[in-house]
Amino acid sequence: MRIKVSLLIAGRYLKSAGAGGCLRRIRGAILSVALSLIPLIVVMEVSDGMIQGITARYLELGTYHLQAVAGRDIEMTESGFPRLEELPGVSLAVRERQGVALAYSREGRGGVTIRAVPHDIWEKDAGLRTYMEIRAGAFDLSTADSAVVGAEIAARLRVQPGDRIKVLTTRSFSAESLMPRVSTFIVRGVVSTGYQELDKLWIYIPLERGDRIMSRQTSRQIIGIKIDEPFGPLSALSWELRGILPQGFRLFTWNELEYAQYMSFQTTRYLLVFIMALIICVAAVNIFSSLVMIQIEKREEIAILKSLGMSGAEISGVFIFLGLIVGCVGTFLGVASGLAISVSINQIIAAVETCVNGARDFLRGLLFLPGAERVRIFNPDFYLEHIPITVNLRDLALAAGFSLLVALLAAWIPSRGAGKIRPLEVLRRH
Template sequence: MTFSSSLLFASRLLFPRTGKKSNARRSLFWALLCIGMSLVPLIMVLTVSNGMIKGITDRMIGLSSSHLQLVLYTNSEYAKSAQSLSQLSDAIRMYEPSVKNIYPELQGIALASSSKGRFGASVRAMEKDVFEKNAAFKKLFEIVEGNTDLSKENSCVLGKKLATDLNLHAGDSLRIITTKENSSGKTMPKITLLKVSGIVSSGYQELDSLWLFISLENGFKILSSNSSIAQLGIETEDAFSMNLEKSFRSLSPFLASAGKVYRWNDLNSAQYENFASTQIMLIFIMMLIVLVASVNISSALVMLVMERKKEIAILKSLGGTKNGIALSFIITGGVIGFFGVLLGLPLGLIASVHFSQIMDAIEKVVNLFANDVHILDPQFYLQNIPLVIPVPQVILIGVGTIVLSLLVSVIPALRAGKEKPIETLRKI
């Protein structure tokens, strides 16, 4: 029995010329539908999780850690003023040509106070034009109110969550309480009055909920050297390039006397690994759904073998081999999987494109029975999830589903090949 003969028999199994009703063919149709529908959530999870991870990672790198981060020692001469940080930045640029931009920063903790109450704040003292100079700040920060001008004396920019907690708007004033040392070395509170120039949001509250931006010069006046950290955010061509490791190895010995250099994935390793492991777990669960759906192909083929015993017996009587007949049923299962993939992948991609609208609709339905329910709470998720379609992974899922359909078809196909024509024909 040739391959073309097996292929012809498989086509007759799928599209018989008679109009006779067949429960087996109906089961094959539902198996195809189950395969397609099981792929929809898998593609959605893969696409949305990739977009979520990319969006959060871009914000962690661009708004917080940069590609490389030099944390200066407290007693370093470069950590004393904005001018010394600028001098060190110039020296790094001259030494390492792969460095694209450097952003000096002084970080400290303060207690922000308003008429509504007091909340902890992470004070970030940066260059006055950082929101215009830093491409990531310009792209990823959304100006909610006012502007991002830090050039005025005692002006500040607040993160949206912190501004909401303090009930502050652009143009309002607030006090921040930091510490300082007097001449005797005793730590004393220091109160500074600031004016809110603007309110910004990165779309990810967990990252920017405590941020309070002031100018670098003002930061050295307000923040104590003992309770703050001076650092440089070093930006290269690409945070994911192999050249980043070369830059890291080049700069680490050069800056060893000034401070310690960290890569972005060193600073965010726990969160980044958590994202990756969560994505793998979700994809694994979705793949189990596809596996369960593919079992329907096996059960449908068992029914088809029972219905087609007569045809199998006649073929074997005319010289059909058991391997050729088994191959026909395997091809049938593979075709069902193939058409299931053709159905499921486009529907999954369409659902991924309209993910936000789908979640909003589900949220509205849920809120008919419960009040103020947020399925994707912006406190933990991105407010706007970017669409990232991982084409190689989508193709791999499609191919894997077809292979899985072929595998689950093997047992009923072998059973069809072992059918004994004499016993079947005797019952006719």
């Protein structure tokens, strides 16, 4: 098979414009591949960014990157606390005690999760500082009666910094008995995690006070561990940590702890990617129909080429090259455009919001209607205010490979048809 001749003819077909030229059809096919690839790239990159952003928020605020959970019969103390921070790759290891309680004030009450953490956690934990927003007061746990409450709880209890809240916890002294205990705290700060469901649950108190008001039977003791590369491979470090931890501790990685949520995100992402990939298959129909049309229009030329000595495989090669060129150019344009949209997604969302709100304000002004809350495409209570985009080259390569493969498959049938054209049948008709 003489590839050069097939390439030469495919190249000429690509250049032939005007009536009967292939350029118009090829251009249409390239455009359809590029347009179909854009949503796939955007979904892959943006959903990746959103999942990583949402997951990172959960990890930095609640789950930690790894958790060493103490058994029920272990009473963790500051002195018996293993020095995990000294391990390479570990940036933070803090003791925390968690338990459920009833919080109430004069104005309201609600079930909460008490998180007893070291008083200096705000200074030590950069992730917490990054993702936690202080709505009022400060993240101040310097005194034993300090409490920092989630924004939703603060709203429910109608408290603000300086107000008192009471917390009802239970202590268990034997298997049968539970003793209620009421503790009073002064609200030092009101914070928001960015998620309503977390903001209505969490109350932070100093660890020493938590140790006193919650027993090991009614609370959960953990060592929250943060590492330098939470999204990197965790198995090696996990093994090392498991070797250091005293007996009775169980170590969990963040993807074990958040498995259900992470899988839910991933499943949604896979579904979206699958739907977007279907659009590429639709574009393949366009490539197929374009090449079939070219094959029909060029039947006479194909017959002549065969009578000049071109083989069926070489004629098929012309169409395979056309499909490949459509695939390559369309994929390049699609990936480039998709990537450009992905990395600018925050600006695009902001621009759309500005336009929508501007148009709405204009109409309200015309109709003398009162102002209303700004329209937000993503509710910041449930989504990220800023979607972090990191270009995933592996995903891009997969999408590009898939697009090329689909283009080649779409070219396969017309190419076989062209290769099978019998010169006599065509020339006799002419």
